[in-house]
Amino acid sequence: MPSLDQLRPGQRGRITAIQGEDALMQRLMEMGLFEGEEVEVVSLAPLGDPLEIRLGDYRLSLRRVEAARVQILLLP
């Protein structure tokens, strides 16, 4: 199963799990990244990191290592 950091700009996915149980995981979930939610990668920063994602009505910037914690199911 791919993780969010493997998506290219324009691709969408549905979150299946967030790994870990530390502060990062808690923060990701507080910001609305939890299973069942749909995310879209909007763009990548110049050096390929971080990535900009859209979640419903808002956008977040995530570093690659953070996005790697988010397991997703690729949506067409």
Added chain:
Amino acid sequence: MQTRQVDPRDSAPPSANGTPSPARKLTAALVGNPNTGKTTLFNALSGLRQHVGNYPGVTVETKKGQMCCAGRTFDLIDLPGTYSLAPRSPDEMVAVDVILGQQKGEARPDVVVSIVDASNLERNLYLTTQALELGVPVVIALNMIDVAQSQGIRIDIERLSRQFGVPVVSIQANKKKGLEELRAAVAKAATSGPPPRQTPFPEAFEREVAELHRAIGVEVPVFLVRRLVLDVGGWTEQRLAGRLGEDIRVQVQGVRERLTQAGCPVPAIEAKARYGWIREVTAGCIERPAQRPVTWTDRIDRVLTHKVWGTLIFLALMFLVFQAIFTWARPLMNGISDGKEMLANLLRDHLPVGPLTNLLLDGVLEGVGAVVVFLPQILILFAFIAFLEDCGYMARAAFLMDKLMSRCGLSGKSFIPMLSSVACAVPGIMAARVIENRRDRLATILVAPLMSCSARLPVYILLIGAFLSGAGFPWWLPGVVMFSMYALGLVIAPLVALLLKRTLLRGETPVFVMEMPLYKMPSPRLVLRRMFDSGWAFLRRAGTLILASMVVVWALLYFPRGGSPEEQPYDVRIAQLQKEADDLKENGSKDAVEEKEQEINALTAEWKQQSYLGQMGKAIEPVVRPLGWDWKIGMAALASFPAREVVIGTLGIIYSEGQLDTDSITEAENVADTPLARRMKEAKWDADPTRPVYTIPTVLSLMVFFALCCQCASTLAVIKRETRSWRWPVFTFTYMTALAYVGALVVYQVGSLIGG
């Protein structure tokens, strides 16, 4: 999802005796996510009279003001913007402590105003659901309803209010709409009880929390017990473990294990429970278009976060910011200097000669001038920062630069402070406020003074112009040396940052999840306000320290002022000579005037050389000798503690060229032809009058020293002001001086080996 009513008795009433007495002052606290217009609302409610404060041990600022609601005065506290009340550091604990009434010297708020962005309601309500559990009446201020409407989002406000059991008021903070209704709701809520306790958590969770609460004692608020269970390794756990003993960690671990078995894994349970509850409660209240419309933010972001276009626009913008603080501020700064000179001349003509006049002119007036001269740069930089932040671009800038800055252990947010420091470290260090993470902010502040600022420029210009250009040197040498001096800072600063992040400021990598807010028109009022606030904060808190350091250095150069029964003190003699010179100017020969002026300069040099600072210079000569310096350079370096460029003025005095203005060097057509440069070329060692002082290794060593040292009282004062501790300015001064000394030593010794 279960929704269960909880006995309201488990949350304390807002005040000891329930309803507040009419005489008691009421307090309201403002909470909300970043980028929801919280500051705009705070300004609109509290007007111009605000007070920025800090609680001990934390670096976040809390603003306080007053507002009138239905005839009663409220203290209004603006708490730091946050997405969640799950504290992971003392900084994040402030909001929780204030609302729970556990912050020393702060009354427990009677009302919490939770401001939410209507265009992003669900995520914003997450924080609100936490606020509802604090046992204080809550009023929801639904902001940016216009933005939501433009996206086709409709919100049934009355229903939302019924569902949450708290008043919901629709406002537009930037247009000052709905504020009267909000004030009325706040006044009413203050006298009502806390909101009906509904919990989003499953019964198993609440039962475990209640049991743990009984076990550790009821004096700990239930909110903190919940946090203790939910925040693995969070600040609540650390604080309670310190207060109640380490056993608590074992107990909590047991609770968490039981919860995992019961199907409520911590911390995942919180987000799931809260978002689930929010969706359930708001189900009939929010109407969205089936197809999400393409917004302006979508369109703008396609360009501004684009790999190529986004980067180009960013670089152009940064060039503009840099150009503005580097050159636009120049005329204003010159104006301030000229004004100071005019005032000094005016006062000099009308005041008697003596220590007091000299203190006023060379100590206080110079000091005040040195403080005020920073204002143009600070105001211009903060106008840009406030503008970029308010329109939503700042997050994009951090996004674009994050990878680059992460190589030295920092984040994209450190870029603007570092860039600004190339013009001047003082506004650069103040700009580091945009960095939320404490360790990153400290690392940025501590390395910002290494960037080659504009105050180093006169020093480079003088030394390169006098000793490394002209006949006998390749045409490209001055440019290369100048570039190397700038490159030195650009290379050393990231290395030191990396070193600091690996040693002194070590810690787990902070979370960089950052919201990219919607673009919007910045509010001119907010921009002006932030400019004014930053300028005022600088004057008030750093200004006095800068002034004090100027006065100390003045005293060290003024005393002893000589004088004996046979002879007047130096300053009196100089004033007499000056008067004679002025008289000669009107009806004497040019040569006579020049002769007098030389006499004045020689006497000034003699006076300063025997001053305390001169004596200190002689005392430290053994220390600076390995750098290739004689005591005069050592003394000039000491005298430049208030600001690097002062070294030129001091060298001018020591070499009997009188008090020099740095402009006489930077604006000279040929630096090598200036009297000071000529004198320096002629300078010989006291012990060996055939040997020139300024050889190429000495000149390079001096430049490297000034590139790396922290001879800038203003920088140190601002570090003190921003970190609220003497530890960091002392640390910065020490490490930079050590670095500068070693750098200069290596350059001189290696240079002497090659050259000698």
